[in-house]
Amino acid sequence: DAMVIQNPRYQVTQFGKPVTLSCSQTLNHNVMYWYQQKSSQAPKLLFHYYDKDFNNEADTPDNFQSRRPNTSFCFLDIRSPGLGDAAMYLCATSRGLAGAIGGDRETQYFGPGTRLLVL
Amino acid sequence: DQQVKQNSPSLSVQEGRISILNCDYTNSMFDYFLWYKKYPAEGPTFLISISSIKDKNEDGRFTVFLNKSAKHLSLHIVPSQPGDSAVYFCAASAIAAGNKLTFGGGTRVLVKP
Numbered sequence: 001d002a003m004v005i006q007n008p009r010y011q012v013t014q015f016g017k018p019v020t021l022s023c024s025q026t027l028n029h030n031v032m033y034w035y036q037q038k039s040s041q042a043p044k045l046l047f048h049y050y051d052k053d054f055n056n057e058a059d060t061p062d063n064f065q066s067r068r069p070n071t072s073f074c075f076l077d078i079r080s081p082g083l084g085d086a087a088m089y090l091c092a093t094s095r096g097l098a099g100a101i102g103g104d105r106e107t108q109y110f111g112p113g114t115r116l117l118v119l
Numbered sequence: 120d121q122q123v124k125q126n127s128p129s130l131s132v133q134e135g136r137i138s139i140l141n142c143d144y145t146n147s148m149f150d151y152f153l154w155y156k157k158y159p160a161e162g163p164t165f166l167i168s169i170s171s172i173k174d175k176n177e178d179g180r181f182t183v184f185l186n187k188s189a190k191h192l193s194l195h196i197v198p199s200q201p202g203d204s205a206v207y208f209c210a211a212s213a214i215a216a217g218n219k220l221t222f223g224g225g226t227r228v229l230v231k232p
Contacts, residue, residue: 004162042123042208042222043163056174090162097218104170105151110162 003027004111006091012117013081019113020116021076023091031097032074033108034066035090043090049099081118088113122146123211125223133231138196140226142209145190149211153220154183154194157206166207167194199230 005024013019019074023032030052047056049068063085065077078085090113094106124143129161140154148169155163169176169183169192178184182195196203209223 006162008190009160012168040128040224042224043220044222045219048219092162094218096134104168105212105214108220110164112154112160 002091004091004109006029006089006111006114008114009112010115010117012119013078014119015083016080019078019081019116021078021089021091021116023074023076023111024072025033025091025093025109025111027093027109028071029093029095029109030071031094031106032068033094034064034074034076035092037090037113038089039087044117046076081116083118086116086118088115102103120145120223122149123209123221123223125209125226127226128224129227129229131229131231132199135198138194138199138203138228138230140194140196140207140209140228142192142194142223143190144192144211146211146213146221147190148213148215149221150214151212152183152185152192153182153210153212155208155210155222157225158210163208166172170208198227199228201230204228204230 007022033048034046039044046060067075089109092108094108096106122145153168154166156166157163167178167181169185185192206225206227208225210220
C-alpha cells in the first residue's frame with residue numbers, strides 16, 4: 001500500500017546529542033511536512049518542502065533542520081536536543097499546495113510518527 | 120496564541136447515540152476546515168472537510184457544520200460506534216497561507232458499547 005513511513009517509531013537520545021528522524025513516502029507527493037506534537041497539544045508545523053524548496057515556519061527554532069535528498073525521503077535533524085524537544089514528530093505529505101476559494105484543498109497524509117525521548 | 124481551539128479534551132458517548140465535537144477559530148482568513156481522526160500509535164487520518172462557502176458537509180455518518188459568523192464548526196457522528204473511539208483534531212487552513220494546516224488540541228472520544 002502507498003503510505004508514509006517514519007523510522008524509527010521510538011527514538012531515545014541524550015541531551016545535546018544530535019539526532020535524525022526519517023520519513024519516506026511511496027505516494028510520489030510533491031510536498032512533505034514535519035510537525036511537532038507535544039503531549040495533549042496540537043500538532044505544530046515546523047517546516048515543509050515543496051519539491052526541493054524549503055519553507056521554514058517563522059517560530060521554528062534554529063536547532064531544527066531538515067533535508068530532502070529526493071522526492072521519497074525527508075529527514076528532520078535536531079542539532080542539540082533539549083529536554084523541551086521531547087515530543088511526537090509527525091511527517092505528512094500532500095500532492096501539492098493548490099486550492100481554490102470554495103474548492104477542496106490537497107489532503108495531507110500522515111505517517112505514524114516518531115516519539116522522541118531526551119534523557 | 121491558539122488560533123484553533125477544541126475546548127473539550129474528552130467526550131464519552133453511548134454506542135448508537137450522537138457524538139458532537141466542537142471547534143472554534145479566531146483567524147478570519149481561514150477558509151477551509153478539516154477533521155482528522157487519530158488512533159493510538161497511528162498518524163492522523165483525514166475524515167471530512169468543509170469550505171467556507173458552505174455551512175454543511177455530510178459523508179455517511181459524519182457531518183460537519185460551519186458557522187462563519189461565530190467562527191465555530193462542529194462534527195456530528197451519528198450513530199456513534201465503538202470503532203469511532205479515537206482522538207479527533209480540528210484543523211483550518213487559509214488559501215493565502217498555502218494550505219498550511221493549523222490544528223486544534225484534539226478531543227478524545229470514547230464510545231461505550
